Amino acid sequence: MFNSLQEKFDGIFRKLKGRGKLSEDNISEAMREIKRALLEADVNFKIVKNFVQQVSEKAVGQEVMKSLTPGHQVVKIVHEQLIALMDTGNFKLSMDSNRINTIIMVGLQGSGKTTTTAKLASLARKKFTGIRPLLVACDIYRPAAIEQLRVLGKQLDIPIFTDSSRNVAKIASKALKFAEKENLNLLIFDTAGRLHIDEKLMQELREVKKVVQPDYILFVADAMTGQDAVNVAREFNDQLEFSGVILTKMDSDARGGAALSIKAVTGKPVTYVGMGEKISDLEEFHSDRMASRILGMGDILTLIEKAEKSIDEEEAQKLADKMRKNQFTFTDFLNQLAQLKKMGSMEQLLGMMPGMNSKAMKNINVDEKEMKHIEAIILSMTAREREKPTLINGSRRKRIAQGSGTSVQQVNRLLKQFEQMKLMMKKFNNPKFLKSGAFPF
Numbered sequence: 220m221f222n223s224l225q226e227k228f229d230g231i232f233r234k235l236k237g238r239g240k241l242s243e244d245n246i247s248e249a250m251r252e253i254k255r256a257l258l259e260a261d262v263n264f265k266i267v268k269n270f271v272q273q274v275s276e277k278a279v280g281q282e283v284m285k286s287l288t289p290g291h292q293v294v295k296i297v298h299e300q301l302i303a304l305m306d307t308g309n310f311k312l313s314m315d316s317n318r319i320n321t322i323i324m325v326g327l328q329g330s331g332k333t334t335t336t337a338k339l340a341s342l343a344r345k346k347f348t349g350i351r352p353l354l355v356a357c358d359i360y361r362p363a364a365i366e367q368l369r370v371l372g373k374q375l376d377i378p379i380f381t382d383s384s385r386n387v388a389k390i391a392s393k394a395l396k397f398a399e400k401e402n403l404n405l406l407i408f409d410t411a412g413r414l415h416i417d418e419k420l421m422q423e424l425r426e427v428k429k430v431v432q433p434d435y436i437l438f439v440a441d442a443m444t445g446q447d448a449v450n451v452a453r454e455f456n457d458q459l460e461f462s463g464v465i466l467t468k469m470d471s472d473a474r475g476g477a478a479l480s481i482k483a484v485t486g487k488p489v490t491y492v493g494m495g496e497k498i499s500d501l502e503e504f505h506s507d508r509m510a511s512r513i514l515g516m517g518d519i520l521t522l523i524e525k526a527e528k529s530i531d532e533e534e535a536q537k538l539a540d541k542m543r544k545n546q547f548t549f550t551d552f553l554n555q556l557a558q559l560k561k562m563g564s565m566e567q568l569l570g571m572m573p574g575m576n577s578k579a580m581k582n583i584n585v586d587e588k589e590m591k592h593i594e595a596i597i598l599s600m601t602a603r604e605r606e607k608p609t610l611i612n613g614s615r616r617k618r619i620a621q622g623s624g625t626s627v628q629q630v631n632r633l634l635k636q637f638e639q640m641k642l643m644m645k646k647f648n649n650p651k652f653l654k655s656g657a658f659p660f
């Protein structure tokens with residue numbers, strides 16, 4: 220996500236930070252570079268112009284020029300300005316289990332409406348107490364669309380509503396009655412997409428809107444389509460007035476133009492972002508966290524939230540105790556790998572760490588295959604070996620390598636890394652080390 224923009228900002232800021240004092244020329248050169256970087260990221264031209272103008276007005280001010288760390292001051296200004304650009308205002312999805320809540324999903328064909336309908340239902344059920352969702356199939360043009368929703372519903376154990384009527388507004392109205400009867404209180408309407416906006420679709424959506432009187436209309440857009448997504452958003456908003464945007468496929472979007480422009484162009488905020496094809500790959504959008512990610516400052520808050528959602532607190536406490544007492548074993552390591560996997564791919568997680576821009580990621584070379592090897596090696600150990608790795612002599616190493624389809628060298632490497640890890644933990648546990656401030660948290 221945002222890889223190319225991250226890399227460019229990194230280069231621009233490195234130059235600025237390297238200078239003791241900044242002249243107006245230095246700043247205007249940086250502004251030219253920022254402008255180019257944003258345009259290459261496919262951000263709307265007018266927005267770029269405005270953005271750079273505002274940043275430079277603040278940056279050439281006395282405070283920055285006189286500051287001892289002018290480069291850092293400029294980064295701070297850009298950070299603030301990025302936050303303002305993507306500001307979500309006071310939008311917050313809220314739900315009340317004592318009444319029927321409704322959301323209509325709209326957007327072009329293939330933007331991710333159906334997938335996101337399921338993701339959102341699952342997220343709402345977790346986030347709000349007493350929410351019982353119903354997925355309503357309003358895409359009557361493709362039989363496969365209903366089947367797709369059915370599969371997703373089944374996977375999540377969430378009911379879906381379908382009807383043979385050819386009138387979408389009628390289906391919507393029947394779905395509302397069905398929900399009342401079945402005591403379901405969140406209806407998400409998955410509507411049909413078109414390749415382009417056409418009057419028939421808009422008319423149909425307006426009718427559904429009239430019948431449902433929805434709490435929210437969410438416009439779903441494929442982030443990878445950049446400015447096209449923004450232009451389509453503007454038209455949908457003019458014709459239908461939506462409440463917010465969900466940007467999908469952010470995991471594959473290297474440029475970020477849609478995320479950066481859509482609020483300024485439509486006046487409607489990005490609310491959630493799709494970060495992958497899995498049901499759990501839907502994240503709340505926060506402009507400050509996104510701005511930090513773009514500037515390579517990481518997104519520790521989202522990382523913590525992900526951890527809170529996927530990691531069993533009691534387990535984590537036990538683990539921390541073991542680490543403190545230096546009793547950490549391969550069994551614990553295996554458990555930890557399993558918990559980590561629940562949080563997402565290694566790449567996704569590392570991407571949220573501060574300083575992890577795309578360049579750093581390349582150097583680290585997150586190899587999911589390597590993780591699988593590690594897992595296989597540990598699984599090939601006996602229970603006793605996992606608890607007491609010093610038992611693992613030459614012949615055991617050979618057996619483990621054979622059992623896990625790896626080499627003795629790989630087994631050796633893991634054993635060595637494990638020892639080093641334990642040494643590190645010992646260091647962290649030393650109060651002197653913690654006081655030295657070397658540990659960042």
Ligand SMILES: Nc1nc2c(ncn2[C@@H]2O[C@H](COP(=O)(O)OP(=O)(O)OP(=O)(O)O)[C@@H](O)[C@H]2O)c(=O)[nH]1
Binds near residue numbers: 469
């Ligand atoms: N990588 C990635 N893929 C996604 C994401 N969201 C959706 N997709 C994929 O995008 C494709 C289209 O998604 P759908 O949910 O079927 O899109 P749709 O808007 O319902 O499409 P139509 O019903 O044809 O209009 C599917 O293959 C999804 O798996 C995302 O956040 N990341």
Ligand SMILES: [Mg+2]
Binds near residue numbers: 332412
């Ligand atoms: Mg669909």
